[in-house]
Amino acid sequence: MEKIIAVKGLKKSFGRLEVLKNVSCDFTSGGVVSILGPNASGKTTLIKSILGMVIPDGGEILFQGKSILNTFDYKRNIGYMPQIGHYPDNMKIGQLFKMVMDIRQQDAVDTELLKAYQLESMYQKTMRTLSGGTLQKVSAALAFMFNPDVLILDEPSAGLDPLAAEALKEKILEEKSKGKLIMVTSHILSEADEISDHILYLFEGQIKFYKTLTDLKLETGEQKLSKALTQILSSPSC
């Protein structure tokens, strides 16, 4: 499979706190990678480094073979859904979508989520009046809108109602079948269990393991990801 993102020896510290300590991993297209780990293990920092929002102290990130340092064009191939979306207060939903299209110089190709979440009927609402869940829906719709090769979703289902979370999950599986790379951080293991192909477990800024879900289950002899994880993390060898 084609290697789409390569992270090599990534280091980042905020002040005295080392958030990422020499992280190296490759991501290939056509699969869902769940990035798991306790709070403050560096999940979001890893994602933000790939997006160029955090500038690493050491190491490099290659996107389709090219270093991303000081470039921005590669972001055309990435759809990003932040943990909490914030948009200009006085802007309406419709205007926001138009603006992002205008900035990216791309047309909205994929409006499936937009329709599933019935956002079109809310085009006239201003961002300030939206609830947290609706904002998440807007962020999700934006991430998928331009049919990017890579999708990066930071805690996508936090704040979404069950129906919306289900729609998002189906969308993720659908995009996976089209051969896209989807990176998801999450704390909800049952959800990761359903959608992931690979599990990347970060702990205190280092990769504890990076395996396929099936390998993980085989090794531990467990049927559920949550049980497999508990077993691996409690064994002293790890």
Place this chain on the structure above:
Amino acid sequence: MLKIAKYIILDIVRSKVLLAYTLLLLAISLTIFLSDADVTKGLVSITTVILIIVPLVSIVYATTYYFNAAEFTEMLVSQPISRRNILLGKFIGISSSILLAFFIGVCIPVCLFAFSATGITLMISGCLLTLSFISLAFLTSTITRDKAKGIGLALMLWFYFSIIFDGLVLLFLTLFADYPLEKAMIVLTALNPIDLARILILLQLDISALMGYTGALYQQFFGSGIGIVFSLLMQMIWIIVPLFFALKIFKKKDL
């Protein structure tokens, strides 16, 4: 760059704070012009008020807006645009909105009631002052990570330029009273965008005679073509330099 500016203008124009600022400026200009038959006196009064309010509102509003839109900036960075274009787009967007308020609140009344060389100087200096304090606001916002600290620093800068700086100049004058300080005074003036604006406007009013020997020297220097070019240039530097550093910091900043 211009696209981001366009969306920021569309966002700010709808905010009530900017409307309030416009109305405040308009109210000040109109009351002064309507209550005083002497247009020159009116211009002096407006200058005094403007030199306090314009820098304060520009720096505080730009800083607040910058921090309130921090997550939006984050979203923009995740899109395929360079950081340079994001920051410059923001600068153009915020400054054109505040300039628009200044234009409606001050420039239009001045054009109607007191269209003269002094009036024009007042308008130009006001615009440049607005821009330089927005530029300073960008510097404070990129230096600090925290909204409260950012606004605090912005207020301190304003306090320094409008009050403390004059105190320091006075101290300097008393300490070195035995030396010829006229040239040094011109250099000192250039270190404060508010003073630059004040002197340019006052010199147009021919009341520099009241300012004694230094005033005469100011008149000789700032009244001449070179002096005007010099002070305009200095004001441009006050716009460009802070923005340049803000850009440099922003390119390396973690969001």
